[in-house]
Amino acid sequence: MRVTDRLLFESASRYAGIAREKMDSAQREVHTGLRVRHPGDDPTAAGLIVAGRSNVERLQSLSQTMGRVSDELLVADTALAGVTTSLMRIQQLATSLGNETNGPEALQAGALEVDALRQNILSLLNTQSSGRYIFGGNQDAAPPFDPSGAYLGDAGVRQVEIAPGIYQTFSVRMDEAIAGAGGAVDVMATIQDLIAALQAGDNAAVRSTLDDLQRSITQVAGARTRIGASMSIIEAAMNVGGMLEDGAVEGLARLTDADQFESMSKLVLAQRALDAALTASASSFRLTIIDKLR
Amino acid sequence: MADLLSILSQAGQSLNAHRGAAAVAAANVQNANTPGYARQRANLTTQSPASLENGYFIGRGVELSSVVQIRDRFVEGQLPRALGAQARSSTEAEALKAIQVLNPDQSSGLTVALADFYGAIRALSVNAGDTVLRQNFLDSANHLVATFQRSSVVLGDSLTGLNDRLPAIADQANALSQGIAQLNREIEEARGAGAEPNHLLDLRQRYQDELSQLTGATPLIDSKGSVSMLLPGGSPLVSGHHAASISTVLQADGDYAIQVGKTTGAGAATLLPKDALGGTILGILDAREGIRAASDQLDSFVFDFANAINAVNRAGFDRNGAPGGDVFAVGVTPGGSAASIRLDAAVAADPDLLAGASTAAGAPGNGDHFLVLLATEREPLASGQDPVRTLAGIVGAFGARTANATAAAAHDSALLEGLQEMRESASGVSIDDELIEMSKAQRAFDAVSMVIKVTEGMLDTLLKLK
Numbered sequence: 150m151r152v153t154d155r156l157l158f159e160s161a162s163r164y165a166g167i168a169r170e171k172m173d174s175a176q177r178e179v180h181t182g183l184r185v186r187h188p189g190d191d192p193t194a195a196g197l198i199v200a201g202r203s204n205v206e207r208l209q210s211l212s213q214t215m216g217r218v219s220d221e222l223l224v225a226d227t228a229l230a231g232v233t234t235s236l237m238r239i240q241q242l243a244t245s246l247g248n249e250t251n252g253p254e255a256l257q258a259g260a261l262e263v264d265a266l267r268q269n270i271l272s273l274l275n276t277q278s279s280g281r282y283i284f285g286g287n288q289d290a291a292p293p294f295d296p297s298g299a300y301l302g303d304a305g306v307r308q309v310e311i312a313p314g315i316y317q318t319f320s321v322r323m324d325e326a327i328a329g330a331g332g333a334v335d336v337m338a339t340i341q342d343l344i345a346a347l348q349a350g351d352n353a354a355v356r357s358t359l360d361d362l363q364r365s366i367t368q369v370a371g372a373r374t375r376i377g378a379s380m381s382i383i384e385a386a387m388n389v390g391g392m393l394e395d396g397a398v399e400g401l402a403r404l405t406d407a408d409q410f411e412s413m414s415k416l417v418l419a420q421r422a423l424d425a426a427l428t429a430s431a432s433s434f435r436l437t438i439i440d441k442l443r
Numbered sequence: 444m445a446d447l448l449s450i451l452s453q454a455g456q457s458l459n460a461h462r463g464a465a466a467v468a469a470a471n472v473q474n475a476n477t478p479g480y481a482r483q484r485a486n487l488t489t490q491s492p493a494s495l496e497n498g499y500f501i502g503r504g505v506e507l508s509s510v511v512q513i514r515d516r517f518v519e520g521q522l523p524r525a526l527g528a529q530a531r532s533s534t535e536a537e538a539l540k541a542i543q544v545l546n547p548d549q550s551s552g553l554t555v556a557l558a559d560f561y562g563a564i565r566a567l568s569v570n571a572g573d574t575v576l577r578q579n580f581l582d583s584a585n586h587l588v589a590t591f592q593r594s595s596v597v598l599g600d601s602l603t604g605l606n607d608r609l610p611a612i613a614d615q616a617n618a619l620s621q622g623i624a625q626l627n628r629e630i631e632e633a634r635g636a637g638a639e640p641n642h643l644l645d646l647r648q649r650y651q652d653e654l655s656q657l658t659g660a661t662p663l664i665d666s667k668g669s670v671s672m673l674l675p676g677g678s679p680l681v682s683g684h685h686a687a688s689i690s691t692v693l694q695a696d697g698d699y700a701i702q703v704g705k706t707t708g709a710g711a712a713t714l715l716p717k718d719a720l721g722g723t724i725l726g727i728l729d730a731r732e733g734i735r736a737a738s739d740q741l742d743s744f745v746f747d748f749a750n751a752i753n754a755v756n757r758a759g760f761d762r763n764g765a766p767g768g769d770v771f772a773v774g775v776t777p778g779g780s781a782a783s784i785r786l787d788a789a790v791a792a793d794p795d796l797l798a799g800a801s802t803a804a805g806a807p808g809n810g811d812h813f814l815v816l817l818a819t820e821r822e823p824l825a826s827g828q829d830p831v832r833t834l835a836g837i838v839g840a841f842g843a844r845t846a847n848a849t850a851a852a853a854h855d856s857a858l859l860e861g862l863q864e865m866r867e868s869a870s871g872v873s874i875d876d877e878l879i880e881m882s883k884a885q886r887a888f889d890a891v892s893m894v895i896k897v898t899e900g901m902l903d904t905l906l907k908l909k
């Protein structure tokens with residue numbers, strides 16, 4: 150092939166350009182850490198990156214939502230633990246004051262203590278988390294129990310998505326656990342009955358509340374069990390979700406991220422190629438008959 | 444009879460011939476970097492008729508018979524198509540690669556905006572009455588709308604930019620066509636005068652190359668040496684001394700179409716189908732098609748997505764127990780949905796209108812219906828795929844088109860570079876070669892000068908015999 154001077158210069162320019170382009174690409178890969186920037190870099194990977202990024206975001210969102218639900222369940226469990234403690238104290242008082250050896254004064258004093266405990270229970274049942282009354286079912290904008298102990302909430306239960314398309318019930322029906330729906334004992338009414346019996350100085354009436362108080366404690370314990378079960382399921386789901394998220398992030402990184410060692414190697418290779426191209430060009434430019442004719 | 448005086452006369456002509464050869468080599472050296480210049484070669488031939496003396500033909504020196512361009516017809520025949528193909532694929536690839544709005548891993552892109560939207564619904568589903576979360580949902584919906592609009596605007600601007608290039612390219616192509624037609628005339632005239640107008644041939648070749656790049660037109664040389672330029676569909680842009688004009692026509696969809704007039708006579712211009720064009724123009728049309736496809740797919744996706752969300756929201760009940768309304772405002776057809784989508788004005792003004800409840804009980808904390816809304820994340824849209832997969836399909840399809848154009852551009856560029864190297868190898872100027880040619884001419888010039896000197900000596904000798 151006949152090699153002209155212009156061919157020599159144009160080739161030098163082109164080869165240097167190619168080497169520079171490769172160096173720029175490697176440099177950008179090192180700086181950004183991204184293997185696929187434009188969909189055209191790897192169309193199959195680009196589609197998978199969209200799905201992968203979306204999956205990671207979804208799993209993070211699931212985890213955050215479950216985290217919020219878990220926090221709420223913890224608040225609910227703490228509140229119901231307080232309710233149980235108060236109910237057990239009330240049961241103790243009822244057992245003790247139901248004995249005929251206690252006179253009206255002791256019963257009156259007992260009534261005051263039970264009423265205080267009742268107020269405490271009411272306060273616990275009107276607990277809020279993230280601005281909502283957690284024991285009101287779907288009526289969560291206002292206190293679910295009025296000062297008389299009447300339940301103003303509803304039978305609504307809420308669900309949380311624990312994995313894409315899989316839902317878990319996490320709220321407890323206070324109409325059943327406290328308000329006596331479905332044949333259960335109305336806890337607040339039982340306490341109210343006890344207070345009335347104590348105020349009336351009626352030991353027998355006090356004793357008659359003991360069964361319902363026991364059932365009340367059992368009901369609240371049942372509610373706590375359900376909350377505990379929900380917490381366990383959600384915690385397990387969060388653990389699984391965390392693992393899935395780690396896997397999804399790793400899978401996404403495999404698609405998007407450049408291998409830093411490979412990128413650095415590419416950069417060094419590109420730099421050497423450019424250096425070689427420029428050196429070769431410079432030395433070929435020097436070889437001309439013009440110099441020999443001088 | 445070859446007397447001494449005729450030797451002197453012939454030597455004078457020979458000196459002229461070698462001077463001419465040196466001048467051609469010098470012109471070559473001086474044009475070594477001139478674009479479109481093809482090296483020229485001085486053809487020296489023995490002067491004829493040779494003189495017959497004593498039954499022998501004795502030569503009469505040398506003359507400059509012609510100065511011709513060196514061109515490899517085989518290579519030149521392949522270059523126009525290669526120029527057109529490379530211009531086409533490179534234009535398409537560069538235009539598609541410039542679109543960054545569909546990049547898959549953008550933190551502020553469609554993927555993340557869509558995920559944030561569903562994340563906001565997910566958060567609401569467990570705390571439907573929370574006004575802050577409801578407002579967050581509206582914020583994320585607004586962000587999604589803004590991302591759709593931004594993507595649409597970027598794609599639309601790219602289309603406008605590509606369209607705007609077409610009239611300028613048509614003007615450029617017309618100037619080249621007229622230039623070639625004019626040069627055809629001048630070349631014919633020069634040849635009629637008996638000379639080969641190499642400088643005009645170079646200029647015409649340059650115009651031909653540029654026209655091939657812009658339009659994909661290929662040359663056809665007639666018996667008179669005039670070049671006609673034909674578009675890939677066969678329409679002539681140049682025919683002999685006449686040039687046709689190409690122009691742009693604004694179509695109903697806002698795109699420019701290309702039409703070509705007649706080279707001679709009156710008549711309506713003909714609208715050219717895409718496959719009748721080539722070069723940069725076709726590259727622009729291809730890129731436009733690719734971007735338009737992505738834009739249309741995005742519009743369909745936005746339309747289907749918004750209607751799916753609206754349908755679910757309408758089936759639920761808002762925080763006040765009233766039936767839900769639309770979340771998004773979109774048109775009645777998919778066209779332009781990505782640009783025109785808005786958050787429904789009523790919902791935007793009152794987040795309580797989001798239908799999170801499955802009953803009309805007016806229970807503020809009822810978020811059952813938000814779970815139904817959340818399920819749209821996994822349910823197929825009218826396209827047959829869920830929203831994320833639909834979006835992934837749009838990105839993948841656009842990527843495939845870009846990758847194909849990039850691969851074609853790399854292939855076409857390599858092919859063109861090879862041909863251009865072959866052209867340069869055949870027609871380019873080698874300084875070494877030309878300096879050698881000049882030295883050769885100088886040596887011959889010196890030798891002929893010596894002939895004159897020796898002949899003069901011989902004449903002196905004869906004169907001294909008196």
